[in-house]
Amino acid sequence: MTNTTLHRPGCADAVAPTGGLIVDCLDVRLLDSRRGPRTLVQNVGFDLAAGTTLGIVGESGSGKSLTAKSIIGLLPKGLVASGSIRLGQRELVGAPERDLRALRGTSISLVMQDPFTMLHPLQTVRATLAESLDPRTRRDRARRDQEIERRLDEVGIQPAIADKRTFELSGGMRQRVGIAAALARDPQLLIADEPTTALDAGTQKEVLALLGRLQRSRGMSLILITHDLNVAFAACDRIMVMYAGTMLESGPSEALKHAPRHPYTRGLLNAAPPLTHVVDRLDAIPGTVPAAHEVLGQCAFASRCDLVVDACRTQRPPLRRLDDGHTSACLRTDQLDTTTPREPRGGDAVIAQPRPATVPLVKVENLSKAYRSTAITGRHRVFHALHDASFEIGEAEAVGLVGESGSGKSTLARCLMGLTTPDTGRIGLGGLDATDFSKLSLQQRRDAYRTVQIVFQDPYSSLNPKLTIGAALEEAVRVRGGHRTEVPGLLEQVGLPGDYAQRWPRALSGGERQRVAIARALALRPRLLICDEPVAALDVSVQAQILELLRSVQSATGMSTLFITHDLAVVRQMTSRVLVCFEGRIVESGATSQVLDDPTHPYTRRLRDAALLGARDAA
Amino acid sequence: MLRRLLGRLGAAGLLLLLVSFLVFSLVSMAPGSLETTLLGARPASPELIQNIRVQYHLDDPFLLRYLRWLADAAHLDFGRSIVTSESVSDAVSARAVVSAELAVLAFGVAATLGVPAGLAAAAWAGRAADRLITLSAILGMSAPPFAVGTLLIYLFGVRFPVLPVYGAGDGPGDRLLHLILPATALGIGLAALVVRQTRAAALGVLDQDYLTFARARGLSRARIQTTYALRNVALPIVSSLGLVLIVALPGAILVEVVFSLPGVGSLMVESVGAKDIPVVQALAIFSALYVVVVNTGVDLCSLLIDPRLRDGAAR
Amino acid sequence: GTTGEPAAGQQAPKPIDSFTYGIPTPPSSLDLTKNMNGWTSAVAVMVTQPLERFDSAGQATPVLASKVTTPTDTSVVYDLRADVKFSDGKPLTAADVVAAVQHATDGAAGAQTASILTSIKDVKATGDAQVTVTLAHPDPAIRGSIAFGVLVSEADAMKRAGADYGTAAGLPVGTGPYVYSSFKADKVELTSNPAYQGTAPRIKKLTFAGFTADTTAQLALRSGAVQANYVNAPKTTPQWKSIAGATVYSTPSLLSTYLTFDTSKAPFNDVHARRAVAHLIDRTSLARVAYGDEAQVMRGMAPDAEFVPLAGSAAAVTAFMSGLPQVAYDPAAAAKELALSATPTGFSIDVPYPSSEPFAEPVLLSLQQAAKPLGITVNLKPQTFIAWATDIYMFKPAPLGVFQIGDLQPDPNGGMALMVTKANAAPTKFNMASWTPQEIEPLALTMTQSGDRAARWAAASSILTAAAEQLPYVPLFAPNTVLVYGKGYSSSTPPDFMAFITGAWLDTLTGNAA
């Protein structure tokens, strides 16, 4: 047993050092008049010294944003915070709105997750910055403009942009403007709530670097909220891990990275697929994330933990300070094998290799697709989503398609599926010319759909909410001429119990829904399965389950896959060959290992470098 | 932007043309022969019927008659009323003033009552005040203007006779006094409409990220409520006010009838009753024109408020 | 006009600055030929005067004419007064009068007045100040018709206005005590004519304002916004009486209402079917429903008042009418009559009627209920007044219809005469029953054209008796004219319908609220 003092940050000393923040026993409750109050965040506490960076990491819904909003006193209507939050000598919980307003902007500021909704949609950049400035600076026109220029320069935006309106800016620019506005009155503490989630890999990296630079140059404290452990490792001094509204572990970044002291943190680290090599088993955490109020009196992670004991379920394990600056809320930290890092296992053997065949299963030639905005409301705009793309997919081959957001990956998939008709080029599916589905007969279309099937990104809307799982699968089975008795078999194939047939989609978690979506595609026994970012919307702890499932299905059925993703690590694990898509063109292709290890196109290199950022196992 | 405007005007012109055609054909569909319809309540003698055939070119083919009528209508010449033999344009313009005043007043009632109440309801969403406002709005929408008008007449004309409840009065002051009750009767329903739309719009804005971000930067309350909340609510409010102006049209008919106001609404009912076809045709065209003008106005206002719409670029 | 002696009131007549008269429908045109009704007449006579005017006893008072003579059965000679000037200063000439007569008889141009002036063959100026009207056939009632239907305006002004004549853009110019100052949809304003030769009227500014609903009119009278009102629905008389200071004048009118049977077609070519229906109508109760206590149930085919000048006295008429056979409300008798008819098991008919007239719908709804047990189905077809009137003018009689006729002088020629004979079973005439027995023709001729009053009365009474037996019409009600004067005003003699439409009411107005 290690040192086990009860960690109560700030309890001993009520006054935080200047500029420091102490959060103590923070609870957030939803006061719902009908169903009684519900706890959303329970017993969160940490302290933050001036000039340092704290990362708050956790999967979706773990309470990160609520914690951030509690600190700045901007909880949504109906939610209340209790406990204590002290900034310097001031108590913020329960402080009158007037006092809080005086603090916001000057002492604490917040940058939000979605750059697309964060700024006044109709204001110019100049107006947004001007209104954020100190009133004294604001009044003097010349000084104000000078100041705005300086602030924009600080976040790397040219002065010319100042007179553009929000809706004319790209996401990355908006995020920068947001940061500049949040910093306009030089707060001591900046809370950045997932400032990069909505941005593509390249921009993400730039924004993170910018935040780091600003934090250091101003000696400001920073709370960086993210769901990506690697980002936190790269940018933060300390890290706090949240799960289902509670904090499970916190500690210095380095310590957490190399020696996680909570089974959940360890699981998260293992679940992230490595970028540099293929592993033969992706370690998923079984099960799904519970809601905060369901696990109030127990360890929130108990239901998914392999070290669980009865004591974990009778009471919530207290946070204990461990010797290396860690605190952890696990009863069994000592059983945790802190030292064994994951071993690189296996080679490329786990990935299906193509069967030699004379005719490629899919043959795409010079495919182009442009979108036009209709002219009734505005001027004609043409956007080339896909440009002269050519490639082939062989039998039983696993091909990856990578590229950042908007590069045309989904458009390509939709063309293959006949959901969009390409402007020029040709698509061959098996022997069939499937360029324009509307020209096919019903029978040909059926044949095409039995050749290729698709799994979409968003599991929450890819199932019809008004059909039971059984009905949805049965419909797919019948298309092939099968019988409903095949449904239980399909469910079993994707690792779901047979009684799920009676369930409605809303009663399923994201991972489970994605399994159903895969089962529905498999029901037609396609020769090619297109997976369009099948794990992007899922919690990290669940992603690996789906990837593992896909790998096993692939090897069991011998079908080809086209795996679309922006995550190079996933591509490494899932494919033997990769196509790189950039601005609608396929700019590079080749064996996965070769393209990732030694990219030739500058774009691919940029993608890879961005992905390497902070990756735990980066060389 | 120009393109959009031109498109709008083109559509408007098309609408007017279509309405004019339908309205013109309506006469031929009316029961009874064309002559008797155009005869009105005059004793029919063979000479008179012959006169009418000539006057209205009834022996020409339908399309020719329509084109001739359309050409005249384009010069605001809609012929003469069958009942009064007054020039239709004169008759309509003589009565348009009262209607316009009524509409302006009712619109004022709707806007000054509806917008603040809607904003208040959104600000207090879920609380008793919100529920009260919402319920009142539902009742207001469910109460047809003629029922409200009759109730007002009973209350302020019969029970507590404090306000005039008939006619339009003379002189500006007297006119205003005469229009208070009609404008209220019309305005209440419209205000209810505005309340609902404003509330929905404001609720949509109030939980937007940009509002939270503005507060997070410590912006003053006044600024948040004007520049942020109001400006972004303005667009839906403007379109709901436009809707109100259009809904006010049929509402005004009922109110004018109830309060015996000599406006175009009561003229419409009288002319329909008297089958005074030239007047009905003109009023229908003017109504369509009014609708088109309001819609275009709303469009222009939207363009002024929201530059995003100017080049059709969404977000 | 107000050429008569001012009323011999107790108080000295003081000028009245402004006086508003409420009427049910404001004129749609100030040209009576386009809008022939009592209300328009009441307004128009204030400006454009008639040649002479009649009261309800048939007494004539000259207005623009100084003398009226009828040298033959078929001519009327009007000698014009010499001193009369139009309000714009031009003198009245015979040409103006000729133009006015021609305007009123121009049926081809749509003059509604033409229908009561059909006997006029020609009109000529027979001197500087004399106009002679020649008739196509004798018409003892023609002076009354001309008195009502021909209002004289300045011929040049009328010509200039063209189609606008009578609208706000073409206000008539007349010789009367008033000139028009404004004409709007809801009211007509008149101011006294400074060039008027007679005694200047007491009222300086006279307004006629329209009140479609009696409720609002009452509110207006209560609040002093109007000083007098023509009651639209006589039924509301008790409500008017309850207004403090108001005086209600209720007088018999020449308006009469009927059910009409088309006697030329089945089922009502059978007198038993007609009698059956007549037995189903509870006229006494319905009179109260439709008019309160303000209507008489008619005993003959026309209101008693129409015959008083012919019979010589009201008593004689009453005595005769009381002797006519009546068909009382009696469902049992109705069943018996129906059993005797050609349609013993009943029939189904559509009844078009003007929904705006207060008597029609109650009578028909009541008949509908009462007829149902006999197997008679009555389908109500409400129409606008205009649509209904158009069918009447075009002579499209319904198997069972409603009808009302408002006579403008106490003489059967303006009323009952138009509802009998073959010649009147035609467009613009009103024999809606198509009741054309041979024996009626000579009687009608005598009644309408004879110069002998006694002969006319004898013929009229024969027609009344025949109609009571054969029942082509079910005479219903003769409602009263109800006029209300507001606080501070009254009339030295009760103003009746004729006084209202000829403007004679002005002379008997007493009091001053100011």
Add this chain to the structure above:
Amino acid sequence: MRARLDVPALVWAAALITLSFLTLAVFGRQLSPRDPDTQDLLLGASAPVHGHWLGTDELGRDILSRLMAATGSALAGPFVVALAAMIVGTALGLTAGYRGGLVDTIISRFADLVWSLPGLLVAIVVIGVLQGGTWLSVAVIAFLSIPHATRQTRSATLGQVRLPYVAAARTLGLARSRVVVRHILPNIRATVLTTFLLDFVTAILIFAALAFLRIGVEPGAPSWGSMLADGQSLIAVNPLQMAAPAAAIVLFAAGVTILGDWAHDTLTKDQQ
């Protein structure tokens, strides 16, 4: 689910009101205390007296009974209107939203065009000039209501069409009609239902207004709008004659609106 039973008191009240009116609509004539057509000419128009709780009209007919008997016709016309608008509008909206392209353009332009006309005004003109009865009114008002249903359904459909489950259904090779009917339609139920209720309320108000102006009404048949108009002239004698039909219109319209709002909120919350 328990949550579904959490119904605010106001909604219960609205449901109760609506239900009572629906009952009256079906059994109004049977439930009315007197025969609504029986006349009592001797009594005539009267203020409330024993046996006539709301008084009588000018033919001495019992106002309460007529009010109850009128419920059926007051609701039947609007119901047919809303139903027709729902069926046609939903079909058009689904087609436009799902097919897109030229079909969508044509349907949308048509809907926008008719939508921009003020309904009551058109109804007054057309029905007044053509002198139609109930059925013409139903046809005209239904026609005018179609664009609302079309626009609502279309935008709801557009919202669904972009969702992957629709693409998934298409990529199973299902026929277009099956995708629309089995997949999209159930998911826009909330829109269809609330549009129906809103159209229903609007139609009730339009019918009442027309009856008030005595356009398109059958004579003698009890109707809320024309009873209100009748009551106007007797306002001083018996204000209830005017107030009772007015209250009936307002209560029923408000009741349905509240239910519609609630259904909308519940169903959309459910979908999230």
